[in-house]
Amino acid sequence: MKRRLFLTTAILSGLAFFALAQSPPRVRRTQTVVITPYKTTIIADGKDVANITISVQDRQGNVISNAANLIRFTVTGDAKIISIGNGIDAPHKPDTALQENVYQGELKLVLQAGRTRSIIKLSATSDTLYAAASEIHSVQPGIAHPVTSGPPIAGTAKITDKVIGADISFLPQNEDRGMKYYDENGQQADALKILKDHGFNYIRLRVFDHPDIAKGYSPKRGFCDLAHTMQMAKRIKAAGMKFLLDIHYSDTWADPQRQNIPEAWSTLDFNTIKDSVFTYTKGVMQALKDQGTEPDMVQVGNEINHGMIWPDGAVNNLDTLAAFIYAGVRGVKAVSPNAIIMLHIALGGQNAEARFFIGNMLKRKVPFDVIGLSYYPQYHGTIADLKNNMADLAKRYKKYVMVAEYSQHRAEVNDIAFTAPGDKAVGTFIWEPLNLFFDRSGKITPVLQEYPAIAAKYVR
Numbered sequence: 001m002k003r004r005l006f007l008t009t010a011i012l013s014g015l016a017f018f019a020l021a022q023s024p025p026r027v028r029r030t031q032t033v034v035i036t037p038y039k040t041t042i043i044a045d046g047k048d049v050a051n052i053t054i055s056v057q058d059r060q061g062n063v064i065s066n067a068a069n070l071i072r073f074t075v076t077g078d079a080k081i082i083s084i085g086n087g088i089d090a091p092h093k094p095d096t097a098l099q100e101n102v103y104q105g106e107l108k109l110v111l112q113a114g115r116t117r118s119i120i121k122l123s124a125t126s127d128t129l130y131a132a133a134s135e136i137h138s139v140q141p142g143i144a145h146p147v148t149s150g151p152p153i154a155g156t157a158k159i160t161d162k163v164i165g166a167d168i169s170f171l172p173q174n175e176d177r178g179m180k181y182y183d184e185n186g187q188q189a190d191a192l193k194i195l196k197d198h199g200f201n202y203i204r205l206r207v208f209d210h211p212d213i214a215k216g217y218s219p220k221r222g223f224c225d226l227a228h229t230m231q232m233a234k235r236i237k238a239a240g241m242k243f244l245l246d247i248h249y250s251d252t253w254a255d256p257q258r259q260n261i262p263e264a265w266s267t268l269d270f271n272t273i274k275d276s277v278f279t280y281t282k283g284v285m286q287a288l289k290d291q292g293t294e295p296d297m298v299q300v301g302n303e304i305n306h307g308m309i310w311p312d313g314a315v316n317n318l319d320t321l322a323a324f325i326y327a328g329v330r331g332v333k334a335v336s337p338n339a340i341i342m343l344h345i346a347l348g349g350q351n352a353e354a355r356f357f358i359g360n361m362l363k364r365k366v367p368f369d370v371i372g373l374s375y376y377p378q379y380h381g382t383i384a385d386l387k388n389n390m391a392d393l394a395k396r397y398k399k400y401v402m403v404a405e406y407s408q409h410r411a412e413v414n415d416i417a418f419t420a421p422g423d424k425a426v427g428t429f430i431w432e433p434l435n436l437f438f439d440r441s442g443k444i445t446p447v448l449q450e451y452p453a454i455a456a457k458y459v460r
Contacts, residue, residue, distance in 0.1 A: 033069075034132055035132045035133070039350060044113050047113070051109075054106065056102055069101065071100060075098075078113070084099075085107060122136065140316070144364050168192075169205050169246075181194055190235065199452050211252065213251055237293050244298070244429065247302070260310060274327045277331065278330050281331025285331065285336055295339060300342075300368075301328065325366050342371075343361065346379070355396070358397060376407065405429060
């Protein structure tokens with residue numbers, strides 16, 4: 001989710017106004033339209049709806065409260081806009097117009113599903129703003145078939161440690177470019193030690209299948225492959241920190257917009273892919289265990305609320321998706337019976353969709369210990385939305401909850417993540433914070449100085 005910066009192009013359809021076909025005058029854009037859907041998975045029954053907030057924001061993610069821009073919308077896929085409201089006028093129908101002026105920087109839109117499964121794309125454009133687009137998947141869940149009739153192999157962990165974590169998977173690449181890091185005394189030091197000295201106790205690393213291929217994350221170099229991950233895992237354990245392994249099940253980034261099957265698996269059938277998930281996961285875990293760097297916690301997939309290992313494991317195919325996740329959990333547990341299992345979804349403030357996904361996985365008896373959420377406000381709602389979602393998930397499912405990715409609103413996110421009800425709060429992982437924590441010369445910034453107080457309040 002974090003890798004998608006402000007979008008500068010829109011998806012246009014025959015519904016677009018003729019004016020959109022004209023080349024707009026060159027303007028200096030400093031603000032953007034932001035689309036925040038409160039569901040990005042809806043039921044293809046002709047009735048289900050997604051409530052969407054449209055806002056105008058600056059580059060820091062602040063809503064421009066005096067914005068009054070005209071926003072134009074287009075929809076592709078089997079869905080339609082049934083109302084647009086700007087807070088002062090009554091909502092109106094799309095047969096009148098697919099445009100509206102924001103009021104105090106925001107407006108509300110309701111999108112209704114059709115009756116066929118599809119990927120719906122909503123785009124929003126304005127003459128003087130960066131455009132935005134969002135994908136919503138319409139699905140037909142069907143009858144749930146459990147992945148096993150036996151006892152659960154995960155879901156009973158007792159987590160007593162609180163987590164102040166960081167995903168620093170970019171560190172080897174930064175160091176390869178010559179980047180060095182310095183402590184508060186100006187002495188060069190390992191970035192992991194500096195983080196630990198400022199309250200961090202957990203490090204998260206992503207791993208791809210074959211990132212070195214032409215279409216992979218790191219062509220020819222192979223950063224974030226198993227070998228690089230093993231080297232980093234040694235440094236984590238040597239620093240006296242714990243280790244979360246984030247398995248992407250892809251050769252490149254996996255997130256709600258793309259979950260590309262590893263190229264080596266692309267011609268395999270369902271059963272062979274399922275076996276490959278188990279074998280691959282077990283192999284990664286065994287390699288890490290053999291060198292004494294067993295992960296303490298494992299994500300079986302990254303931001304998987306739209307599925308993983310597409311197309312077979314897309315959210316349209318919930319039984320298949322559940323089978324793939326279960327194969328991954330089995331692979332972890334075959335090597336590390338005590339490893340904590342996380343399901344990671346990109347739904348920090350989208351409670352209805354979080355319940356849809358978690359509920360459907362539980363119906364299929366997918367076993368796990370922790371619900372991990374990504375929270376980026378431009379995609380996942382307000383701080384209040386995050387708080388309400390975490391509280392509801394912890395109480396509803398009696399599962400541990402944590403923020404597995406965030407970067408903004410650091411104090412507020414940590415306060416929420418460490419205070420979820422029912423003793424189910426685990427903590428946070430800030431995503432790739434090295435450029436926040438250190439300046440270009442490798443010196444510590446004030447952002448890193450925020451964390452000793454957070455650690456003192458919630459961990460130490």
